[in-house]
Amino acid sequence: MTGAILYVSEYLLYAGRVSVTASILAEDRITLTPMADSPELARALDDANVPTLLAAYAYLTHDADFLERFAPHIRPAYSNPPTDIPEDIADELRIRIRRLLTTGDGLADSTPSDALVQRIMSVTVGEPVEDEFLELVYDQCGFRPWIDRSKVAGRKTPKAGFKVLVIGAGMTGMAAATKLREAGYDFVVIEKNADVGGTWYENRYPGVGVDTPSHFYSFSWEIWPQWSHYHPHGADMQRYMLAVADKYDLRRDIRFQTTVERLVWDEKTCMWTVTVRNSAGACEDIVVNAVINGHGPVNRYKMPDIPGLADFNGPVVHTANYPSDLDLKGKRVAVIGTGASSAQLCGAIAAEVAELTVYQRTKHWVIYNPEIAHDVSEGMKWALANIPTFKEWFRFRVYWSAADGLFANVLKDPAWEGNMQAVSEGNEMTRQYALSYMHAKFADRPDLIEKLTPDFPIFSKRIILDNGWFDALARPNVHLEDKGIARILPNGIEAPDGSVFECDVIICATGFNVSKMVGDLEIKGTGGRDLGEEWGDEDPRSYLGMCVPGYPNYFHTVGPNSAPNHAAGQNLISEAQVNWIIEALDRVNEAGARAFEVRQDAFDAWNRKVDERMPQMIWTHPRANSYYNNSKGRVFLSWPWRLVDFFNATRRPEEGSYRLIA
Structure with missing residues (x-):
């Protein structure tokens, strides 16, 4: 599961448990049972993600003209300047969809055409989405599942x-x-x-x-x-x-x-x-x-091939086979590896261990996504569960921002001559974003910047999403070692220079075969x-x-x-x-x-x-x-x-x- 950036605002606050049902039929009709008009609904719509609400509204009403009013203001993910929808048309959208949900006023009597669906896709992600994506979106976002073979007329029953x-x-x-x-x-x-x-x-x-x-x-x-x-x-x-x-x-x-x-x-x-x-x-x-x-x-999972590992006196575990009863509080812990599992683990344990030494063989690019630590509010859960097509359109936005919308990062530009740390202008912009984040986090730790900065293009290896990893490395009880490991001793880990980190537990975050x-x-x-x-x-x-x-x-x-x-x-x-x-x-x-x-x-x-x-x-x-x-x-x-x-x-x-x- 490779990392990806997705910026998400706070969508909805608690909207109450009112009832709404919808039936989305792939071939023809949409029906909707109106929900109660309530202060909770109004508040939910005030906090909802506007492009997702717009997509749901346009799908349900076929109002292409209203959709186009938003087009100049919605921009691709990670763009500068970012999406900036004027409050007057956002408020008008909330009024319209509130009326639609509570009265059914404006509901179309059929599903929209492929052309309109494609236009909704393009407008709400701020860039063209070609027609080759239609079948994927219909299937993967739940609008029109590809095929239920039990319902295919004339299909031969398996022998x-x-x-x-x-x-x-x-x-x-x-x-x-x-x-x-x-x-x-x-x-x-x-x-x-x-x-x-x-x-x-x-x-x-x-x-x-x-x-x-x-x-x-x-x-x-x-x-x-x-x-x-x-x-x-x-x-x-x-x-x-x-x-x-x-x-x-x-x-x-x-x-x-x-x-x-x-x-x-x-x-x-x-x-x-x-x-x-x-x-x-x-x-x-x-x-x-x-x-x-x-x-x-x-x-x-793969254990590291390090002399003496079997002779260590304390627990030696792999992240993929982590014992539920392992207590690290107050312990001296060594973590071998600095990939995604290590970054997650170290961010979680750094505050409770006495001392943590992390052994780095390979550098990794790290990206900060503020959304990674966000909880989904009860209001957002309610919207996903109850507002017709909201969850389908939200899934589409996530797919676009976290998957194929990022593909340009891994495609070499033959004309790129900027540097050996990137493969295109866009890839270089992503690298600079990651660098700026690292430099901001470690403004007073040039030693960590030197140890952590890769010399290869971002996305050429799996990236790490920072959810406490950089904060852990900045702690006084955490040390990042990049000089290698000579051998494991019964009481700790010996570096090539002969120094020894005495530890109680060794955790191997060394990946898989x-x-x-x-x-x-x-x-x-x-x-x-x-x-x-x-x-x-x-x-x-x-x-x-x-x-x-x-x-x-x-x-x-x-x-x-x-x-x-x-x-x-x-x-x-x-x-x-x-x-x-x-x-x-x-x-x-x-x-x-x-x-x-x-x-x-x-x-x-x-x-x-x-x-x-x-x-x-x-x-x-x-x-x-x-x-x-x-x-x-x-x-x-x-x-x-x-x-x-x-x-x-x-x-x-x-x-x-x-x-x-x-």
């Missing part, structure tokens, strides 16, 4: 006995379970943990949070109005996952505390034999037609091919991040070159891949075939396309080196286009790109 096994019950696995059931497929989910949530079940360290905004980092079919924070804490995210599992009754098809160990393809039967092990250690073979691997790349995408799984395909051997420890390749020739009916989600590393959007990638996979299974079902396999020529052509694109991207800058790249410099993780391009590419398998095995 009885055709079974799918899903690995993992994190975001992708839960999406797969929801949509497989909707599509009528028999399936089972295998989950190693005791409940759903994946990353958000496992990551429980102090300060854990999400750098993707809440109102976008969620399922498009379950847009939640109950977020407590604009950027969810880890517990917020897990509560959402649990609520989704409850609402859709997902647990009845999940086998918990069970681990998948081996997948073997049988060419004669066109079936996968999946070996699983339960919590008691007993193994079982499950024979299925297809496998969707949703175990994710940030599921296998992202490049070995099969993890510990053994995956045997056609002719005994071994996917782990073919991909090795750091060189995975696939088709659309999902398929590999020689492994029929095996779909590896969130795979090579499918990560949205320009900004937010892993939720969209997961949903899009699940959609494509079910479309692929439907091709098998419709043809009466047994298996789906991507063609070698399509696989090769796709990877050539990715390789040809990468030199245009920031991640191939000479100074960029991150977990997006392997040791040879190849960018194996990142999707080098926009989210809308991934969405449009995964509506259905391209004819000629695959073969069906009869």
Whole structure:
């Protein structure tokens, strides 16, 4: 989940619990039951975000002329000068939408045209939004979900006995379970943990949070109005996952505390034999037609390879396996790593520990987003839950500001000659914003500015959203070490110069083994091919991040070159891949075939396309080196286009790109 900036004002104060209902039908009509006119409603509208209210009003009324009165005053996110809507027309909007909500006066009798929706999008984000984004917005913002296969006339019901096994019950696995059931497929989910949530079940360290905004980092079919924070804490995210599992009754098809160990393809039967092990250690073979691997790349945490680590006398923990009973109060703590997890952790524990030393190997760009610490007011929750289309339009604004609206940052400008720390004028402006924030925070600490300032372009590695990280580093009990670690002693950490920091606890915020995408799984395909051997420890390749020739009916989600590393959007990638996979299974079902396999020529052509694109991207800058790249410099993780391009590419398998095995 890459970081992103999103500036959000205080939207609504408490507006009371009055009732409003709306039915938004994709094809034709909108109906609305008027709500009570009340002081709470008036106050809510006074505090509401004006562009979002405008979008909802224009959608419900089709009042294009009134919409255009705002166009000169709304500017793109992060622009200078910022959006500045005159109070007179803002007040007129509040009066109009109050009348609409309380009386129904002005409500259109049909949904707006594509042209009007596109114009609402463009006006309310302050820049042109092209028509290629329409289908994504309709689907991902909940206006017109892409497809409910259970309601498709003439669609062939999946063949009885055709079974799918899903690995993992994190975001992708839960999406797969929801949509497989909707599509009528028999399936089972295998989950190693005791409940759903994946990353958000496992990551429980102090300060854990999400750098993707809440109102976008969620399922498009379950847009939640109950977020407590604009950027969810880890517990917020897990509560959402649990609520989704409850609402859709997902647990009845999940086998918990069970681990998948081996997948073997049988060419004669066109079936996968999946070996699983339960919590008691007993193994079982499950024979299925297809496998969707949703175990994710940030599921296998990585301990640092430092001499003496096993000999330390105190607790040694990883942030991804943080014990709930670890007490740090008054302790001397060493944190190894300075990425996103470390920044969140240190911001949360610095005030309670006696001494904190943070060991930095890699510098990271840090961006301040004042919204990250803001709570969602009860009024905003009420508006999201009750004002027709408000939550849909708010989700669109978040998507635009935190995802594809940021794409220009990662695209190299061939004409850029400014410096080696940026790839374009816009990228340099973002870098200067981050620098100005750092210099302001550490005006009296030039030593920290020197230690923290990267020499590579911003966005070429994952950025950090500051939520207490810089404040923690400025504390007198916190020390940032950038000279490396020689070894771990039983009583502390020794630096290369021989100095020792004596500590009671070592916390490793050292990330995950992202490049070995099969993890510990053994995956045997056609002719005994071994996917782990073919991909090795750091060189995975696939088709659309999902398929590999020689492994029929095996779909590896969130795979090579499918990560949205320009900004937010892993939720969209997961949903899009699940959609494509079910479309692929439907091709098998419709043809009466047994298996789906991507063609070698399509696989090769796709990877050539990715390789040809990468030199245009920031991640191939000479100074960029991150977990997006392997040791040879190849960018194996990142999707080098926009989210809308991934969405449009995964509506259905391209004819000629695959073969069906009869």
